[in-house]
Amino acid sequence: MGRKPQKNDSLPGSLDMLILRTLSRRDLHGYGIVQFIQQSSDDELLVEEGSLYPALQRLELNGWIEGEWGLTPNKRKARIYRITAAGRKQLGLETRKYAKLTLAIARVMGAE
């Protein structure tokens, strides 16, 4: 495996945002979400696979995503998740919060 990709715990709560962002592009099952986050971050972010499921349950409880049993593109049975309207709203909220946070960190790091 070579270099160990970083686990996503540097920013608490950002896993929710990453999942919502992933699902806002297309409906996916749990495994697909892990793969997507890993690939689109050039293998920098590796979601701890087991931890994904409590996060999905939490998002579902809040009504931000909905899961339904179906088939993946390569014909595997899986629970496919879809983002809801409330989920998109939440994604917007968290994206803004995240942008503010990173900007603030960048300011501190850039301060003389």
Added chain:
Amino acid sequence: MFWRRLKYWKVRAQREESLREEMELHIGERAAQLRDGGMTPDRALAEARRQFGNMGLKQEESREIWMTRLGSELVQDIRYGLRAMAANKVFSAMAILSLALGIGANTAIFSFMDSLLLRSLPVSNPETLAVLNWRAPSGNGRDSVVHGGSGSIWAAQIDRTMNQEIILARLCTAFAMVALLIACVGLYGTMAYTVARRTVEIGIRMALGAPRGAVVWMVLREVFALAAAGLAIGVPVALGASRFIESFLFGVKPNSPIEVVLAMAILLSAALLAGYAPARKASRIDPMIAVRHE
């Protein structure tokens, strides 16, 4: 969120099985990918499991997300109801008393109604009665019930006896209806008063982002608390009243617990209806106006 949680509670066994299957499929998919990368099937599966982490623990975490907060929300609701009642003692006491009276009277009367109106006849062995066509010598024909076919009782006499019972039953029904009405009016009045008094508070809650449903629920849980207190007093009253009625009606026994439960359910839905109107009104409050309303 409350309803989603309640729904989960109902199907939690299925949901847990579903989650377990979902996790297994995930591991299967990872293992398949590792096999494609050249691992032996056994090693691939072991590696997939290792990467996934502690499945039982993750399942436990998922379950807690749905369950523990349900419990704490319930506790919160109960405490809120008690606090609201304590803040408004006189009106709460009135509402509880009228509800208790309504529930008590209705349950007691309802439990006798069936046997009083439909089953019993004021004779000792109703099953030995026979229906006879009786033709009196005077010439006016009449259908009536005569004991044992002896023909010794006049039809008019039976009618008179029955009449008394029926009038008593009707009176009781009317009384029960009035009691129910009073209970509902009392509850409606209490809740309408509470909502009016708390207009500013509700306005602030909504201005801070409380959704309509949360405001309706806030008022309704107070109704529930009042109804529960009314029930707690009303049911013993009903049982006592049943004994009392039993003592002066000959040969009539109160009916099965199912009917008592049914009577209470009717009462509770009536109370809920009476409470829903003020709750709805509370949710229509315009925060802009409410906050300025002093």
